[in-house]
Amino acid sequence: MAEIIPLTPGGASDPSEPFKESACKLHPQTMCPAFGALRVLARLEGAQPAMITDTGCLYGLTFVTHFYAARKSIVAPALGTAELSSGKVQEAATAAIAEAASEPNVSVIPVISLCVAETAGLAEELLPSSIDGKPVVLVRVPAYAIHSHPEAKDIALAAVLRRFVDRERAHEPGALVLVGEVFPADPLIIDGVLRKMGGRVLTTLPGRHVDELRLAGCGAAVAALHPFYRETVGVLRERGVGVVAGAPIGADGSAAWLRAVGTALELDEAVVEQVAAEEEAAARGFLASQPLKGATIMVSGYEGNEMLYARLLVEGGAHVPYVSTSIGQSMLTAADEAWLKAHGTEAVVYRKAIEDDKAAMARWRFDLVIGTTTLAAYAKELGIPSVYYTNILSVRPLFLAGGMIASLSFVRELMNRRPLYERMVAFFADADPGGTP
Ligand code: SF4
Numbered sequence: 001m002a003e004i005i006p007l008t009p010g011g012a013s014d015p016s017e018p019f020k021e022s023a024c025k026l027h028p029q030t031m032c033p034a035f036g037a038l039r040v041l042a043r044l045e046g047a048q049p050a051m052i053t054d055t056g057c058l059y060g061l062t063f064v065t066h067f068y069a070a071r072k073s074i075v076a077p078a079l080g081t082a083e084l085s086s087g088k089v090q091e092a093a094t095a096a097i098a099e100a101a102s103e104p105n106v107s108v109i110p111v112i113s114l115c116v117a118e119t120a121g122l123a124e125e126l127l128p129s130s131i132d133g134k135p136v137v138l139v140r141v142p143a144y145a146i147h148s149h150p151e152a153k154d155i156a157l158a159a160v161l162r163r164f165v166d167r168e169r170a171h172e173p174g175a176l177v178l179v180g181e182v183f184p185a186d187p188l189i190i191d192g193v194l195r196k197m198g199g200r201v202l203t204t205l206p207g208r209h210v211d212e213l214r215l216a217g218c219g220a221a222v223a224a225l226h227p228f229y230r231e232t233v234g235v236l237r238e239r240g241v242g243v244v245a246g247a248p249i250g251a252d253g254s255a256a257w258l259r260a261v262g263t264a265l266e267l268d269e270a271v272v273e274q275v276a277a278e279e280e281a282a283a284r285g286f287l288a289s290q291p292l293k294g295a296t297i298m299v300s301g302y303e304g305n306e307m308l309y310a311r312l313l314v315e316g317g318a319h320v321p322y323v324s325t326s327i328g329q330s331m332l333t334a335a336d337e338a339w340l341k342a343h344g345t346e347a348v349v350y351r352k353a354i355e356d357d358k359a360a361m362a363r364w365r366f367d368l369v370i371g372t373t374t375l376a377a378y379a380k381e382l383g384i385p386s387v388y389y390t391n392i393l394s395v396r397p398l399f400l401a402g403g404m405i406a407s408l409s410f411v412r413e414l415m416n417r418r419p420l421y422e423r424m425v426a427f428f429a430d431a432d433p434g435g436t437p
Helices: 034-042 055-067 081-085 089-101 115-120 149-164 185-197 210-216 230-238 250-264 269-287 306-315 331-342 354-363 373-381 389-393 400-415 418-430
Strands: 050-052 109-113 134-140 175-179 200-205 221-224 242-244 297-300 322-324 347-349 368-371 386-388
Touching: 034 055, 034 109, 034 149, 050 055, 050 089, 081 089, 089 109, 089 115, 109 149, 134 149, 149 210, 149 230, 175 185, 175 230, 185 200, 185 250, 185 269, 185 400, 200 210, 221 230, 221 250, 230 242, 230 331, 242 250, 250 269, 250 306, 250 400, 269 400, 297 306, 297 354, 306 322, 306 331, 306 389, 306 400, 322 354, 331 347, 354 373, 368 373, 368 389, 368 400, 373 386, 373 418, 386 389
Parallel strands: 050 109, 109 134, 175 200, 175 221, 221 242, 297 322, 297 368, 322 347, 368 386
Antiparallel strands: none
């Protein structure tokens, strides 16, 4: 069980928001948020991003984009102090767009406008809407307006969706659009369950092809599996697509989500009820053993889907007193936050800073920390088992009974690593100042 340690003097002051006051919230403390937009757009087949910014941003963003496996270069103008001070941003943008259009096999040019171009006054109305018949789509993601990379993904996806979504074709009965960068097996598992109810998955966004964006407008409903796709959901709602909030997470969440999808898709109520009950029974069968009982776990990340994992851990028997995320609070986060707070979570921190996470570590004794790289390193120094949220947890199935069992089994395995970490701390504590054990 968690041991609550009083906050140290000088710590956060408002007891209802215990971690909010202590840290600066102006700076996102992550890689440049625009990375999220680049990730979505660079993966789109035929898209050649043109990034309007200076060379400093270009260097950093090219690095992280390639690090996360984009297989294309980014075209950008040479914008330095001289060009900026002489007011050449517009000309430079137009030249970069022309260069992007001349690349082989290009069918669309997303123009990514960042802090520098936005501050210098890039004018949307002076940009071409297409070049050589290839659509040009402006995506504005300066970090002073878009504070996290998940939210930049949303802005980018909404921009291309707005341009390409099919507004003419009829909605396809029973067809559900999924929104969220999820583990590849998850949409297949969801599709399998939906088909038992008489529905199906139409497509999963962000997709790899413009045709998937067109198709999304034909869905009867859209499910935002991750809670930060507000603009994207808004574009589809304008098109008349019904919206299902939340995700099929854990025993509680999966059954409720399947019923909500059944209603949105107007499926047979009795069949939906039977499938939802089967899913719930399968999940509860696994949860009966309470695989994480007695553990206190911290969840912190910048992916935007941290509350989903926290819910799973709680259903697995863990105490999760603290959850933090880089995204902002919204209607799409409300249900998960309310569920967590009704199940023992004392603090849900949006727009988190590392200072919030460290304050939480001073307040509770955690058996496992699932966090950012920086936080995981800090926890390891203290001998607490910890893993990097993005690379370790986000690469596993998560949804419905099957995803839940896979994720919780993995976390239970992590819990057994405590002796290893304690040995590591003891080893370094015993080391002499010269570094020889
Ligand atoms: S200046 Fe803005 S766009 Fe450039 S790297 Fe920094 S946050 Fe990103």
